Amino acid sequence: MGEIDGAFIQAIEHRPKPAIVEAEGIPLIDLSLLNTSDDPRVLAGLIAEIGDACKNWGFFQVINHGVPSGLLWGLLTAGKKFFDLPLQEKRKVRRDEDNPMGYFDTEHTKNVRDWKEVFYVMVDNGNVNSASHEPADQELHKLINQWPEYPPELREACEEYSRSVEKLSYKLLELISMSLGLPAKRFNGFFKEQTSFIKLNHYPPCPTPQLALGVGRHKDPGALTVLAQDDVGGLEVKRKANGEWISVKPIPDSYIINVGDIIKVWSNEKYESAEHRVVVNSEKERFSIPFFFNPSYYTVVKPIEELIDDKNPAKYTEYNWGMFLRTRMTSNFKKLEVENLQIHHFKIPQ
Numbered sequence: 001m002g003e004i005d006g007a008f009i010q011a012i013e014h015r016p017k018p019a020i021v022e023a024e025g026i027p028l029i030d031l032s033l034l035n036t037s038d039d040p041r042v043l044a045g046l047i048a049e050i051g052d053a054c055k056n057w058g059f060f061q062v063i064n065h066g067v068p069s070g071l072l073w074g075l076l077t078a079g080k081k082f083f084d085l086p087l088q089e090k091r092k093v094r095r096d097e098d099n100p101m102g103y104f105d106t107e108h109t110k111n112v113r114d115w116k117e118v119f120y121v122m123v124d125n126g127n128v129n130s131a132s133h134e135p136a137d138q139e140l141h142k143l144i145n146q147w148p149e150y151p152p153e154l155r156e157a158c159e160e161y162s163r164s165v166e167k168l169s170y171k172l173l174e175l176i177s178m179s180l181g182l183p184a185k186r187f188n189g190f191f192k193e194q195t196s197f198i199k200l201n202h203y204p205p206c207p208t209p210q211l212a213l214g215v216g217r218h219k220d221p222g223a224l225t226v227l228a229q230d231d232v233g234g235l236e237v238k239r240k241a242n243g244e245w246i247s248v249k250p251i252p253d254s255y256i257i258n259v260g261d262i263i264k265v266w267s268n269e270k271y272e273s274a275e276h277r278v279v280v281n282s283e284k285e286r287f288s289i290p291f292f293f294n295p296s297y298y299t300v301v302k303p304i305e306e307l308i309d310d311k312n313p314a315k316y317t318e319y320n321w322g323m324f325l326r327t328r329m330t331s332n333f334k335k336l337e338v339e340n341l342q343i344h345h346f347k348i349p350q
């Protein structure tokens with residue numbers, strides 16, 4: 001990535017400061033009960049814990065999650081071999097605005113360049129996505145995975161890993177649904193033609209980590225994010241209660257679960273999608289792999305009927321998920337002069 005260029009420099013108010021490391025930190029939830037029972041009465045304590053974490057933090061970590069650790073290790077190893085290739089090799093599978101799957105090294109978040117390189121892979125290859133909000137863009141777009149020649153094992157590692165994390169995502173979705181007092185499978189129908197994808201993130205060491213961010217502050221737009229990180233650390237979450245940035249301590253063999261904007265809207269703001277960002281450091285590279293669990297492109301996102309009434313009216317007007325995703329993906333290719341699309345643009349003034 002070379003010398004730090006002005007495009008990476010964050011405005012003063014968004015530059016990283018030493019983050020607070022909380023003794024307790026974000027909630028840590030043990031999912032081992034899931035292996036022994038799916039009876040809601042047995043699971044009641046776990047469901048309540050998840051509900052509290054979604055409400056108070058929008059973030060939690062899980063252990064005993066059922067994803068074999070070898071799958072993550074295999075994918076991290078294959079991903080590292082890919083990122084070690086020369087830039088011109090990686091750019092042979094470069095993503096672009098027509099097909100946003102593949103490699104990219106100039107991603108922007110909120111119109112500032114991120115100190116990272118990435119590789120995007122669809123979980124269900126070939127699913128389509130909507131047109132964007134651009135008036136000239138009326139067509140459906142196919143999301144097609146692009147595979148590099150080297151390392152040959154990358155494809156299988158991505159496919160096996162995402163199938164396993166998908167299972168965990170459905171379990172979490174069902175627990176979240178029950179925690180809102182809804183039937184376990186209330187949300188499952190939205191994921192028939194899921195637009196879920198994984199992203200391999202590589203954050204190289206940065207000579208001026210006080211000026212740039214690995215990923216600028218943002219909220220994840222989908223339903224849920226299931227994030228694996230290595231042992232380097234750097235993820236920070238903005239605490240809902242007081243707006244302070246808290247660092248998320250790497251815990252071996254755990255996943256970080258992050259409520260996305262869609263669950264915030266479905267729950268009519270009972271649950272939070274927390275702002276987060278990634279700080280980089282001058283010594284160590286870091287790898288992370290988020291799995292973005294996203295519904296079908298044609299999903300109309302709005303507060304769930306059972307959760308609204310006269311006393312608690314809908315806080316959002318409906319929006320089309322595929323359009324939202326496409327517009328957001330397009331905005332991470334370059335610096336724009338306008339704020340990129342956010343759910344607060346659909347908020348009903350109360």
Ligand SMILES: O=C(O)CCC(=O)C(=O)O
Nearest residue numbers: 201215229235278288290
């Ligand atoms: O690398 C991380 O820890 C988080 C990355 C992230 O927030 C994202 O890719 O949306």
Ligand SMILES: [Fe+2]
Nearest residue numbers: 218219220276
């Ligand atoms: Fe994120």
